[in-house]
Amino acid sequence: MCGIIATVGRASAVPVLLDGLKRLEYRGYDSAGLAIVTDQGLALHRRVGRVRELSSGVPADLQSTVGIAHTRWATHGKVTEANAHPHLDGGSRIALVHNGIIENMGALKARLEADGVVFRSETDTEVLVHLVSRYYHSEDEAVTAGDPVAAVRAALRAVRGTWGIAVLFADRPDVLVAARNGSPLVVGLADGQSYLASDPHALVPYTRRVVFLEDGEMALIDANGVQTFQQDGGRIDSAVETLEEVWGDEDAGGFPHLMLKEIHEQPEALERCLSGRVIPETGTAHLGGMDLNPRDMARLSRVSLLGCGTAYFACQVGARLIEDLARVPAKAEIASEFRHRNPVVDPEALFLAVSQSGETADTLGAVREIQLKGGNVVGVVNVVGSSIARACGRGVYIHSGPEMAVASTKAFSNMVAALSVFTLMLARQRTLSAHQGVVYAEQLRAVPGLVKRYLADPGPIDELVKWVTDSRMVLFLGRGISAPVASEGALKLMEVAYVPCIAYPAGEMKHGPIALLEPGSPVIVVAPRDDVCDKTLSNLQECRARGARVAVIHTEGDDIGELADLSIPVPATGPFFSPLLTVLPLQLLAYRTGLVLGRDIDRPRNLAKSVTVE
Numbered sequence: 001m002c003g004i005i006a007t008v009g010r011a012s013a014v015p016v017l018l019d020g021l022k023r024l025e026y027r028g029y030d031s032a033g034l035a036i037v038t039d040q041g042l043a044l045h046r047r048v049g050r051v052r053e054l055s056s057g058v059p060a061d062l063q064s065t066v067g068i069a070h071t072r073w074a075t076h077g078k079v080t081e082a083n084a085h086p087h088l089d090g091g092s093r094i095a096l097v098h099n100g101i102i103e104n105m106g107a108l109k110a111r112l113e114a115d116g117v118v119f120r121s122e123t124d125t126e127v128l129v130h131l132v133s134r135y136y137h138s139e140d141e142a143v144t145a146g147d148p149v150a151a152v153r154a155a156l157r158a159v160r161g162t163w164g165i166a167v168l169f170a171d172r173p174d175v176l177v178a179a180r181n182g183s184p185l186v187v188g189l190a191d192g193q194s195y196l197a198s199d200p201h202a203l204v205p206y207t208r209r210v211v212f213l214e215d216g217e218m219a220l221i222d223a224n225g226v227q228t229f230q231q232d233g234g235r236i237d238s239a240v241e242t243l244e245e246v247w248g249d250e251d252a253g254g255f256p257h258l259m260l261k262e263i264h265e266q267p268e269a270l271e272r273c274l275s276g277r278v279i280p281e282t283g284t285a286h287l288g289g290m291d292l293n294p295r296d297m298a299r300l301s302r303v304s305l306l307g308c309g310t311a312y313f314a315c316q317v318g319a320r321l322i323e324d325l326a327r328v329p330a331k332a333e334i335a336s337e338f339r340h341r342n343p344v345v346d347p348e349a350l351f352l353a354v355s356q357s358g359e360t361a362d363t364l365g366a367v368r369e370i371q372l373k374g375g376n377v378v379g380v381v382n383v384v385g386s387s388i389a390r391a392c393g394r395g396v397y398i399h400s401g402p403e404m405a406v407a408s409t410k411a412f413s414n415m416v417a418a419l420s421v422f423t424l425m426l427a428r429q430r431t432l433s434a435h436q437g438v439v440y441a442e443q444l445r446a447v448p449g450l451v452k453r454y455l456a457d458p459g460p461i462d463e464l465v466k467w468v469t470d471s472r473m474v475l476f477l478g479r480g481i482s483a484p485v486a487s488e489g490a491l492k493l494m495e496v497a498y499v500p501c502i503a504y505p506a507g508e509m510k511h512g513p514i515a516l517l518e519p520g521s522p523v524i525v526v527a528p529r530d531d532v533c534d535k536t537l538s539n540l541q542e543c544r545a546r547g548a549r550v551a552v553i554h555t556e557g558d559d560i561g562e563l564a565d566l567s568i569p570v571p572a573t574g575p576f577f578s579p580l581l582t583v584l585p586l587q588l589l590a591y592r593t594g595l596v597l598g599r600d601i602d603r604p605r606n607l608a609k610s611v612t613v614e
């Protein structure tokens, strides 16, 4: 989603900005732009499309030591050059980039237009730059005129919504002003050079010394460092932190696509998540970052898991594990729905906020709602130091390593693995015997090897690709712990290959979706060996009886494959951990179908990696 990079100091700004934009590309965007201060005033360059197109339009001899840049993912207004950021005020003396949404844009725009301001874009952001200009330039605004921080502060008082902004003033090429409310910003500090970014990843080549801005904070940044302020007043002392886990460059490492590379990284990613945490000798698990003692765990009234998209499906797997194995009532919830239904927050419950990026606005919003109501929420997050990780203060890092392809694969697996570890820990503190704990711990520890074995010889995926490429609709079915796996398979095929899919708990199929089936309709059934497998097979037969073509993903060694038109066996594991195996063919199906259909696999249309708006 939208990304910000800005710099001020001794170095030439343009190369830093273009490099930063490239490093933000993985988040997903539709246009890009930059503004710098030159001897002639502000220079603005914007393009629809990729950063490389922007780069080719920026003159190589453009000299400046201060600038701001942005990748836009359209919210208000179409994908056009005029709507790309930065936006300028009427006199082209102030430039501003913005992540987030200005909710009262309509009223503010009407007021500004009544005062004679001419708008050049359809964006909500443009309102903000005109407001800053009013407070910075107007003689009537004695308190804020000529004061960058005061002008931005006054403008922000008028707006409602979310923002991470960077503001550049033509007559103050020595400073940048930044403000955060709901959209992440991090200041990078180096010798004689400072940076601002919406994502620490963009700062990696330059510095590891950073200051994270919190909601309601502003910053005045110059070559020598940063001063931070509360948006409504005084100075604050912000801690300078060191980025510990630094992600390298986006690089497909010999694979044709990042998505395929990340699928194949799953064995080692799972190993990282499990090792040192699962203790087969005692049948227990340890997650220090959760900061939960046995008494806390014994008292838990329930567990609620919150996430969006793939993370939500991982939550559904987690909820089934927790309830079944640890015997604690557990429920998965779509984070984007949570706070809008005025939830009752049980102080004896534990909430888990599950997110790869740690920046998903809806999940972060749910965290804040839980905290506001006195609830106990911990993060299950991939990106170290991300907003959700910091807002929760405690939790589990899933340690899948950098996931740059928009379609989540290894993060799903590591979310499920981390939730499995948590379940084992909780279950042993409550009802699970040492004997059973040892069995489950050994099964979990064996999973990375089984994933590796499956990926080396994944079976007839290409046959399935042929079925789905021209299909009007693909139906995915699964029961129990496999229902969310079916949903994840459908999501993956939709987002990577743009094939319409629906996913249903297998037993629900006869209550509606069965009407869609006609001869040849592709149906993919997830039916590993477990206590609901036989029931799922009845649903499989119901599909075949209507002429559907059925592929079944099942445990190797079972003769279930004979009941279907296509059999895709996966290695056997315990029934609780089957999602870590059954999801693999579905990931490969999405990838290979996207490939055959010529899709932009790592950057599917309209999607963003990090969804930082509601």
Ligand code: AGP
Residues within 6 Å of the ligand: 308, 309, 310, 311, 354, 355, 356, 357, 358, 359, 360, 363, 406, 407, 408, 409, 495, 607, 608, 609, 610, 611
């Ligand atoms: C997954 O393939 C999707 N791109 C998307 O559903 C994603 O899982 C969702 O936006 C949540 O992201 P998060 O894990 O970073 O919070």
